[in-house]
Amino acid sequence: MTGFLIQATLYLFAMVIAVPLATRAGLGSVLGYLCAGILIGPVLGLSGSEMTDLQHFSEFGVVMMLFLIGLELEPRALWAMRDKLVGLGGLQVLLTMALVTAVSLAFHQTLPVAVALGMIFSLSSTAIVLQTLNEKRLMQTAGGRSAFAVLLTQDIAVIPMLALLPLLALPGARAVAKAEAAGDHPVSRFIDSMPGWGVTLMTLAAVAFIIIAGHYLVRPVFRFVHGARLREINTAMALLIVVGIASLMSLVGLSPALGTFLAGVVLADSEFRHELESDIEPFKGLLMGLFFITVGAGINFAVITAQPFQIIALVAALVAVKAGVLYVLARIFRLKGADRGLFTLGLAQAGEFGFVLVSFAVSQRILPTPVAEKVLVLIALSMLITPLLFILNEQLSRRLRREDDGPDADEIDEQQPIIIAGVGRFGQVVNRMVTMSGFRTTVLDADLKTIQLMRTFGFKAYFGDPTRPDLLAAAGLAKAQVLVVCLDDKASANRLVAYARSVRPDLHIIARARDRIHVFELYKAGANDIVRELFDSSLRAARYVLENVGLNEFEASELEKVFFKIDRAAVRDLAQAWKPGVPIEQNPDYIQRTRELNAELEAAMLKSFARREDKSEEPEATPATPLDSRS
Template sequence: MAGASEALFAQPLLLLGGAVIAAPIFRKLGLGTVLGYLAAGVVIGPVLHLIGGSGDILAVAELGVVLLLFIIGLELKPSRLWHMRRDIFGLGLAQVVLTGLALTGMALASGLLDWRAALVAGFGLALSSTAFALQLLGDYGDLNSRYGQRSFSILLFQDLAIVPLLAMVSVLGTPSGDADQSALVQIGIAIGAVVGMILAGRYLLTPLFQVIGRTGAREVMIAAALFVVLGSAYLMQLAGLSMAMGAFLAGVMLAESSYRHELEADIEPFRGLLLALFFMAVGLSMELQVIVDNLLLIGLAVPILMAAKALVLYILCRAAGSPHEDAAKVGLLLPQGGEFGFVLFTTAAAAGVLSNAQSSLLISIVTLSMALTPVSAILGQRLLKREGSEREQMDEDFEGAGSDVLMIGFSRFGQIAAQILLASGRDVTIIDDNPDRVRQASTFAFRIYFGDGTRLDVLRAAGIERAKIVAICTHKKEVTDKIVDLIRAEYPDVRLYVRAYDRIHSLALRARDVDYEVRETLESGLLFGRRTLEGLGVSEDEAYDIGEDIRRRDEERLRLQAQEGIMAGRDLVHRRPVKPEPLIKPKRAVKSQPEEDAAEA
């Protein structure tokens, strides 16, 4: 009994200790926490042999990937997912097919595999690691960037592709005539499971959380969230799909629920811990002896694999319209093998398509490519001169927070607005997620706290429940919209004053019923124009009247555009002087800029 109890506590203590030691060191070195977890796993397992048999640990740790996909699903409303369909089913399909065929050709050319084994190896290695890529995107804060969304679309299709690939293994490994029928049955079951999941999410999940929410018991809500995530993942696994796909679908179905922000806050701690465990389990599973015995082959195969995948990804992204920098970042983020490769190669070995030695060799190649992924991603970020390195973190301490005004974001716009409020004697609580800005503002005696305004727990800690007005002064549209949606869902009675990026953003904010919005360049542009008129000899009163006329026309145009669309109110725009007096008469008329290119006008 004592021995069993000792074993029960020894392994978790080793893993937690390894994570606590390795992650801060690797983050401080600029290599990222993922590589730190991998290194800790390698040291604990293959090097020191403190933990053996990583299979069970890896099985549990895969729940981290499941929870990660659920949280991502919560951020993707079905309408947004529909907008990504071209990248998912166009770019994602092209990547799997072209990369799979290219790697299959290379495997055949090596002479080490027959055509069946080469086909499984090629398409298995074409899959990338969802866990690694999304964790790195999260570390860089790039999940909502253009290249981040394109990378996610490719990964999402790869998760879908595991079903036909497993069916392909079944066909290749089954000599009887029932192979085609069993493959079709498997695909039919998978499609039926997806449809059933969508229907259950639409008609069952939201009512379920409404009932549980009325109880007011937070622990019951957490239990229900975990039950939904793990239950949907398990059902998808029974249907032949990946567990991650089931969790993702559950998240998407709850993306428009009023409970999604609370669910995200409840799941986040479990996701972070289990995902760290997943990376450590990958390190634990590395078979150093297999690598040593096939050192030359693996030493050639891993860089060739990563280079080939990166090249195909780069070419496809460029063909799909991505700029050079984004295409290169996608290529350097997704060149590795994926965790679903483990499943595919193990299944192929059981079906007799691959030998056990070949399966172990391919799994070693996948694992080593995973280990090198953080290095390639960091290299890509630095070579492409990404603005800002990994952001420094600070402790979140909200002691003393809570004022009539809660300001989110403290860049130049927020700093000016805050000075007016403070000059009137009002108290303002400010949160910002830039450590340097927080430190600098603190030296000027601003009440500013480090925190991410997109997190519900941070808003609560900063005193949103006591705030009469929330001033959202963030400078990225995507972040602003996320905060507005979060606050509108959780605190519908709070008055929102929001900084808008441009005219289109102003219209979008008005559609969200914010109490006040202003384009960040409107007032400065009007003032600049007035002062320029005065410099040309126009009286101050006349310049003011002209500016107010422009303001009135702009407001009227916004009102019309909100009702009739962006092209409404064009007659209200002053395109040229009433009495043009050009210094040099033009030889031919110059075409005016199209209305759709003047979002700031």
């Protein structure tokens, strides 16, 4: 017991230290977990015989992740993805298998070994890729959705791979492997004793049971359990579904991850879907982290140090082969720009199911042990560099955005006194109110689809990057009265405000700010009026709250006005204490002044509330200044 607690403390300590450091450095959590595992295992040698057991235990993180993914996909959504699942995903698996098999044969591997290697290296890391896509909020991009379709196809393809691998072994070796693999569990022994057609029927029956139970059994049982109104019992029920299905699929020789994914799809339209997600998510996160640590700790550095240049060359060749296939498919399926790069580099590694296939191939006497050890190292190293591939993709995407001018900017044929830069959700409302009040505007935006949509509804707008000096000059910056900066990107907004102020010191600049820190940045850049995008809507929501807890409309409105006046003055005050480039939590002057201003604001609000019945008396407020007049 003591040894287990010490190991648990070690792994948790590695998590809470390495992962925050990696995320702060912009490397992502996955690389932090992998580095923690390398530190625990190969570097310090603190991992022992428990590593194999931990790997099997942590693989439930992948199983739970596939269950949660299934909960997000209704059967109709899966059917809508059929082209990408069969076309994009199927071609990726088959082409990569064929290419790796051919290369392996060229290096004098036998046909069974070459085919097994093709299967193993055709898979990518579902765990790392999906975790990274979610962290970087890339799942909803075209590249992210295409990568997800390929990963889903690969997970499904593991089933026929496991079924075909025994056929690659010599008959004598297959008989020995089957005898050794005979399970101790009576169900396993019974299934092993069945003829081939019986095993197939048993497998189909297990899949049918999952589908039928998901529709007709799980829901009434969940309602019964939910009636106890105990959160821990609901959690136990969620874990029972996942662990039970994983056990059933393992008994019939199928992938537990695929079984739980199928169950998740069946339960996707259940009323208990969100509760299942919230119950499983914490376990999934911890187990996924543990899985990545065991991958890092399991890297056999003795194999690397024995032939370092060969290992590095093989990893580079693996990534190059997979990236080449993915790039060709990305072009065939018309992925463009950053989406093509994300798809190509994001999936160019081997996957965690490769460990399963290697173990199975060794047990079936297909892969010799020396080859298997080298393959395991290649899989682990390719997974280790995956976060670096995502970082490389980000750098390439930025460079492509700078170098690719895209469609030519529109020729601006008229100049108006009001220039609006950016017409997203914020800019559109500004433009509608101004134009419907009888004033003319010149609207600029770098999103062609947004411009085309505006034109559909009868609003005139011009396509082009609003931060370009030549475009601003053509829009009439030299003669404009007001510039409204509504750009989503904070850096672009700051750059535009600074440039416009340098060219036109007399120009009135109104800028949208994402948050209070952005207010300070825009103020330094030279904006006159700064509007926090959620400030006014948040005040309205707070006023509605006050109106529904006992205050009348007048009283709530008066408190809203007091808060507005004092808070906008406080922003001006805090701008003097703010230091560019210094996090606010590391700025004691800013923190101290914020506390003082919050106390003053609370006192003023309470004072106003106490005399709310005296409508003739106005609450005190600090006079407005250029910064706080709209912020």
